[in-house]
Amino acid sequence: MIAVDWGTSSFRAFRVDRSGAILGRTSSRLGILNVARGEFAGTLRSAIAAWLAEGETDILLSGMVGSRQGWVEAPYLPCPAGPAEIAAALVPVPFEGARARLVPGLTDRDGDGVPEAMRGEETQLLGAMDAMRGAGVACLPGSHSKWARLAGGRIASFRTYLSGEAYSALRGGTILGRMMTDGPPDAAAFADGVARSGQAGHLLHHLFGVRTRGLFGTLADDASASYLSGLLIGHEVRAALPADGHVSLIGSATLTALYASAIAHCGGTPRVMDEDAAARGLALVADAG
Numbered sequence: 001m002i003a004v005d006w007g008t009s010s011f012r013a014f015r016v017d018r019s020g021a022i023l024g025r026t027s028s029r030l031g032i033l034n035v036a037r038g039e040f041a042g043t044l045r046s047a048i049a050a051w052l053a054e055g056e057t058d059i060l061l062s063g064m065v066g067s068r069q070g071w072v073e074a075p076y077l078p079c080p081a082g083p084a085e086i087a088a089a090l091v092p093v094p095f096e097g098a099r100a101r102l103v104p105g106l107t108d109r110d111g112d113g114v115p116e117a118m119r120g121e122e123t124q125l126l127g128a129m130d131a132m133r134g135a136g137v138a139c140l141p142g143s144h145s146k147w148a149r150l151a152g153g154r155i156a157s158f159r160t161y162l163s164g165e166a167y168s169a170l171r172g173g174t175i176l177g178r179m180m181t182d183g184p185p186d187a188a189a190f191a192d193g194v195a196r197s198g199q200a201g202h203l204l205h206h207l208f209g210v211r212t213r214g215l216f217g218t219l220a221d222d223a224s225a226s227y228l229s230g231l232l233i234g235h236e237v238r239a240a241l242p243a244d245g246h247v248s249l250i251g252s253a254t255l256t257a258l259y260a261s262a263i264a265h266c267g268g269t270p271r272v273m274d275e276d277a278a279a280r281g282l283a284l285v286a287d288a289g
Helices: 040-053 083-088 121-128 163-173 187-196 203-215 221-240 253-265 277-288
Strands: 002-006 011-016 022-028 058-062 091-093 099-102 106-109 115-118 136-140 145-151 154-161 246-249 269-272
Touching: 002 040, 002 277, 011 040, 011 277, 022 040, 040 058, 058 277, 083 121, 083 277, 106 154, 115 154, 121 136, 121 145, 121 154, 121 277, 154 221, 163 221, 187 221, 187 253, 203 221, 221 253, 246 253, 253 269
Parallel strands: 002 058, 058 099, 136 246, 246 269
Antiparallel strands: 002 011, 011 022, 091 099, 106 115, 136 145, 145 154
C-alpha cells in the first residue's frame, strides 16, 4: 500500500507492506498550501507514479490534505479512537486506478470544554503504539505541539500547545527579535531558558526578560533565540509533563532533541521514537479496515 503524510508545508509518501515496513519513500515541499484547488489528484499521481505502475492500488492519506483547505474535508472523529474507529471513518476521494481514502482528524475537549483538534499526528501516535505497549504519554513537537495520552491501544485524549508558532511570531514580529542575531544553537542558553520557566512569574513576564537580559549584557545576542526557545518549551513541558515523568517523543530529530533536553531538565524521562511512525500508523489503519 501507499501511505501519505501530507501536511501544510510538506509532502511525504511511503510504500509499505502490511506490517508497516517501509519499502520506498519520496518527499517534497508540495504541502497543501502549494497545491492549487483541483490539482491534488494530479500532484499525488506525479509523486507516486512509479509505485502505481508497479501495481499498488491502495492509498491512505493523512494530515492537512483532509482539512477544509485540502483535497476533501474529512470530519473529526472524537477521542478515544484507535485503528478500528479510524478505519471505519475513512473518507474516499476520487482517484482513477486506485482506491484513495483520507484519514479523519481527531478531536477532544479540555477540562473546561474547549475543543482540541489534530490532523496527521494521529497516525504517528498509532505507529508508536506498539513500542509504547498501548499506553502512556507521547509528545509530538511542532508549530502546534501535541501531548497525547494513550490507553488500551487507543488515543484517549490530547492537548495542544502553540509553542512553535509563538516562537516564530515572537522572534519575527516583536521587539524581542530586534536584538537577536543568527548563531549556532546554544545548549547552555536553551537550558537557561528552561530553568527560567520554573521560576516565579508568568510567561509574559519571563518573555520581557529576553529583552532586558540582552540590554544589560547577561544574554548574548546570538544566544537569545536559544534562550527564547528554552523558555517557551520549558513552560510547555512543565504544564504537560505527566506525574510519572515518562514521555515518548515523536518527530524530527532536531525538535525531539530539544524537547528531550527540556523534559530531562524538568525531572522527566524522555524516550525518542522513530520519526517514520506515520507510515506504520497508516498501515495499521489499512489493516483494521
